Amino acid sequence: MLRLRRCRAIDDLLRKYGPIVRVAPNKVIFLDSATMKVVYGVSSKLNKSKFYKCLTTNGNDHAMTTLDHSSHLLRKRGYASHYNPANLALFQPEIHSFTRGLVDLLSAAASSSPMAIDTLLLFRHYFIDVNCMHLFDYSAGSLNAWSRNILQGGPPDELSRAISDFPKQGLLAVLVLHSSSVKRSKLSLFKFTFQRLRDARSMMRLEKMRSGNEHYDEDLRKPLIARLQDHKYNFQGSLRMNMPDEDIVSECTAHLIAGTDTTSTTLSYLLWELSRRPDIMAHLQAELDECMPDPKSMLDIQELQKLPYLTALIKEGLRVYSAAPSPLERVAPANRDAEISLLGYSIPPGTIIASQAFSSHRREDVFFCPNLFLPDRWLLQDLSASPASRSYGGSTPAESRTPEDESPPLSPSSSVVLSETEKGSPVARPNGRTRVSQVEMAKHMFPFGHGPRVCGGQNLAQIMLRVVLSAIARNFDIIAPLETNEKSMAMRDIFVAFPAALECKLIFVPRSQ
Numbered sequence: 306m307l308r309l310r311r312c313r314a315i316d317d318l319l320r321k322y323g324p325i326v327r328v329a330p331n332k333v334i335f336l337d338s339a340t341m342k343v344v345y346g347v348s349s350k351l352n353k354s355k356f357y358k359c360l361t362t363n364g365n366d367h368a369m370t371t372l373d374h375s376s377h378l379l380r381k382r383g384y385a386s387h388y389n390p391a392n393l394a395l396f397q398p399e400i401h402s403f404t405r406g407l408v409d410l411l412s413a414a415a416s417s418s419p420m421a422i423d424t425l426l427l428f429r430h431y432f433i434d435v436n437c438m439h440l441f442d443y444s445a446g447s448l449n450a451w452s453r454n455i456l457q458g459g460p461p462d463e464l465s466r467a468i469s470d471f472p473k474q475g476l477l478a479v480l481v482l483h484s485s486s487v488k489r490s491k492l493s494l495f496k497f498t499f500q501r502l503r504d505a506r507s508m509m510r511l512e513k514m515r516s517g518n519e520h521y522d523e524d525l526r527k528p529l530i531a532r533l534q535d536h537k538y539n540f541q542g543s544l545r546m547n548m549p550d551e552d553i554v555s556e557c558t559a560h561l562i563a564g565t566d567t568t569s570t571t572l573s574y575l576l577w578e579l580s581r582r583p584d585i586m587a588h589l590q591a592e593l594d595e596c597m598p599d600p601k602s603m604l605d606i607q608e609l610q611k612l613p614y615l616t617a618l619i620k621e622g623l624r625v626y627s628a629a630p631s632p633l634e635r636v637a638p639a640n641r642d643a644e645i646s647l648l649g650y651s652i653p654p655g656t657i658i659a660s661q662a663f664s665s666h667r668r669e670d671v672f673f674c675p676n677l678f679l680p681d682r683w684l685l686q687d688l689s690a691s692p693a694s695r696s697y698g699g700s701t702p703a704e705s706r707t708p709e710d711e712s713p714p715l716s717p718s719s720s721v722v723l724s725e726t727e728k729g730s731p732v733a734r735p736n737g738r739t740r741v742s743q744v745e746m747a748k749h750m751f752p753f754g755h756g757p758r759v760c761g762g763q764n765l766a767q768i769m770l771r772v773v774l775s776a777i778a779r780n781f782d783i784i785a786p787l788e789t790n791e792k793s794m795a796m797r798d799i800f801v802a803f804p805a806a807l808e809c810k811l812i813f814v815p816r817s818q
């Protein structure tokens with residue numbers, strides 16, 4: 306854990322000892338899709354482990370840190386409808402407008418001399434704007450702050466500093482203190498959210514005085530903060546009380562953080578892949594050029610969802626670069642009568658049980674050459690027919706190379722380093738299978754978790770990945786400077802994943818038209 310490679314270490318144990326391993330006196334990790342259904346599936350009522358308390362904000366719980374199954378349901382009911390596709394579609398005009406702003410800033414950065422931009426930092430600012438819009442109906446001006454700070458050399462503003470600091474401070478809290486110290490480190494974001502709650506209240510009062518109507522009187526397109534103010538906790542079907550302010554604040558702060566860091570990391574890794582894989586970039590740009598003749602136009606979300614290559618690319622990005630690749634810990638029921646068994650082993654009450662996306666996404670019996678970044682796997686029935694796999698045109702993700710840090714960095718154009726498994730011919734795989742079932746692969750995908758505790762914002766994440774990738778790839782070619790390489794991008798993890806260098810510097814070159 307201290308080496309920030311916990312997922313890799315657990316994966317090594319699973320490979321060595323089989324699909325269930327005991328990693329601590331009271332903790333087992335398993336790797337099996339049928340068992341995953343039992344532990345995480347829709348009918349699972351297992352509680353989360355105390356680990357999640359590290360992620361509390363302002364010392365208070367939110368949906369992700371509410372351990373107990375039934376208390377979690379009360380919270381989830383408050384926010385779930387906000388992330389319905391129909392509701393999210395209502396925020397599309399603002400999402401497009403922020404994305405145009407992002408493209409304009411990248412063009413401005415490229416206009417003088419080519420400049421390497423830390424996309425992790427840039428995307429965090431972009432997502433603060435997007436998330437403040439749908440969470441608070443508030444214009445945070447975060448992208449502008451990025452521009453003033455990075456392009457014009459001005460001082461970073463308070464919010465920018467908080468945005469840059471929170472991943473590192475959060476990691477420190479989990480790694481060193483293993484406690485809810487996030488309370489202290491997230492103080493400014495917490496204050497920021499509280500101020501938004503006050504804004505929302507005064508706006509509602511003002512509107513009421515003016516027109517006699519509530520400001521947000523429709524069922525849809527309310528910012529989350531207004532939705533939560535209307536949410537009633539319903540205990541045992543009788544006592545109803547408004548959601549307390551501290552719960553509204555911790556819920557919104559958690560969504561601000563969860564929705565900013567994960568998506569920024571996933572996008573940064575995907576852009577890095579595009580920078581070193583001209584074959585993938587060419588394929589993507591061909592698809593986008595056809596449906597976005599005007600590079601400044603933005604495609605409707607529903608149209609974006611129909612693009613096969615973009616969709617395949619995102620699936621592969623979520624497979625290889627899951628932003629939350631770690632064990633998702635649950636607790637076996639304390640009640641002896643409810644004792645469960647996993648893969649033939651009976652599990653003592655109170656044992657922590659978990660599976661991790663990192664390993665599920667790298668199963669050799671499911672994913673053809675799992676260490677290759679190969680969007681084609683999501684398009685083809687028979688991968689041995691793929692030119693990319695025949696010529697081994699896939700790149701090996703940074704974290705799969707061993708020993709990572711000693712390896713020479715790959716330049717964007719250098720040939721691919723293959724693992725021992727990948728050196729075998731695709732046709733001569735040990736189990737003799739070359740046909741890859743999409744259904745089978747989908748069953749092993751776990752980037753957003755599963756069941757009642759599945760990622761609350763996964764619909765939004767899917768939309769944002771499509772909107773940003775399409776806008777950037779339609780308008781720019783991407784080059785990785787030498788400082789962005791296998792070593793700097795090697796995946797590290799403490800619950801969330803991040804590049805070893807804590808940054809991802811890329812150069813954006815405007816395309817000719």
Ligand code: HEM
Binds near residue numbers: 561628763766
């Ligand atoms: C690529 C982007 C994202 C990834 C990979 C991701 C991953 C995850 C995972 C794996 C969990 C489940 C944790 C568990 O079972 O212990 C989770 C929970 C959650 N995520 Fe995400 N997430 C992403 C984006 C977002 C966004 C955009 C939002 C909201 C704006 C969001 C909000 C949440 C919330 C609220 C939960 C807690 C759900 C609950 O327990 O009710 N996430 N996320």
